[in-house]
Amino acid sequence: MRYIIIGAGAVGGTVGGRLAQAGQEVVLVARGAHGRALAEDGLRLRVPQGELYHRLPVVEGPDGLGTLRADDVLLLAVKTQDTEAALRAWGPAPVEGGGTAADRLPLVCAQNGVESRRIALRRFRHVYGVCVWLPATHVDPGTVSAAGTPLTGILHLGRYPHGTDDTVREIAADLEKAYFEAPVVPDVSRWQYAKLLANLGNALEAVSGPVADSGPEAQTLYARVRAEGEAVLRAAGIAWTDAEEQQAARGDKVTLVPLDGVARGGGSSWQSLSRGTGTIEADHLNGEIVLLGRLHGVPTPLNELLQRLANRFAQERRAPGSLPLPELVRLADDAVAFVQEPPGPAA
Structure with a gap:
């Protein structure tokens, strides 16, 4: 799988950096000063183990990649108020072998709140929700930090509106290799x-x-x-999950x-x-x-x-x-x- 991180800020940059560290292929999507810094100087991820440095492909949108691959995973990490614009850009993107991203690719909503997945399901066929427990900070252009240890974060995943499948289990397995715990649950909405x-x-x-x-x-x-x-x-x-289950x-x-x-x-x-x-x-x-x-x-x-x-x-x-x-x-x-x-x- 290749992970396309749409919104490489605090959460997206941390997940992308950790996946890259674990050997996964990662593309960062970012604009403005942050995007320029990522493209010119790479991603700096500050974690308890030290400062990690990754030179990764950086694009502003799907045009920067051309035809998407059939094994691409779109991980949406923009703020919810920016979801509609992101999906409008990425949904029609062509995928090798025919069809569009909205038809064929998994869209993983790693965002706060519950609205983005509903917005996504209007456009995308395969939507996955994530309950994001990931303390991270967008420090400066090109630099993000995540202060959690021994794990960087805990990401409960599942299909939206409910259920699990082989795709989400494969995504979770990749995250588990990258300093995350990633439980796959059939009721991700309870966690969100x-x-x-x-x-x-x-x-x-x-x-x-x-x-x-x-x-x-x-x-x-x-x-x-x-x-x-x-x-x-x-x-x-x-x-919703109660305090005892969360603890x-x-x-x-x-x-x-x-x-x-x-x-x-x-x-x-x-x-x-x-x-x-x-x-x-x-x-x-x-x-x-x-x-x-x-x-x-x-x-x-x-x-x-x-x-x-x-x-x-x-x-x-x-x-x-x-x-x-x-x-x-x-x-x-x-x-x-x-x-x-x-x-x-x-x-």
Whole structure:
């Protein structure tokens, strides 16, 4: 198999670099300063074992490869808000022997949230979901880091909407050789919804700083945000893996260690604000809970607030963590009070 990593940022760059280290054929897809650095100087992957350097083919899109191979695997690692554009470009790409990528090739969605796989299934016939437990950072153009050890990450894989097959087992076997644990499960959605609940704190971290470092006030607010999410999933009849099952899967397999030359940063939403991309994934994390809440009649004022704030921060290129936590808590309390006691009709 040849792995085409569509979106060679923190997650994509780490997976691509580790696969290349394990002897797999890898192509990176990236644009802008990051793409130029990858093409000119190679991929630098900083991990606990040291700095790895890979000179890999780099393209901006399918035109850079011409006809795709029948053994290609498309691994989608762009942010969910960029999924539609990526699939529009790669879906029609011709494959040797006839047909298109959308008809013939496996598309592996290694992204946060649950929306990208639904978008993908409208275009691609063979879609696979991944629950991504992979702490990674896009450090500079051409450089990514992954601080987990002894494993770099844990990637639960399965067909979407459900099931397994020989293709996903072969992909998992390749990942298992590359510092990942890659369980193949028939119910990958359960794992992805559990990750969605965890990711509801991404917007909180992005606007007011890391929850774990901000004391009990931030942790209490996150617990309230998550409780909204759990209430929504229950109302929608959606199952997710509980804390005990997740802990049994993770154990101490991915422990973070300090890396020389890599400043401690936040998660994916924090990184989007740090790089000033102008977009953020809140519409597909907190916004997924808001959508389900509206569909099933469950109020979600805290997730609505975080979705709105995160989008505003991205659009205004505001620095991550710049909203004081007491101010965020006040806004959260006001949002809940407004739902509980909506204003009466105008006089």
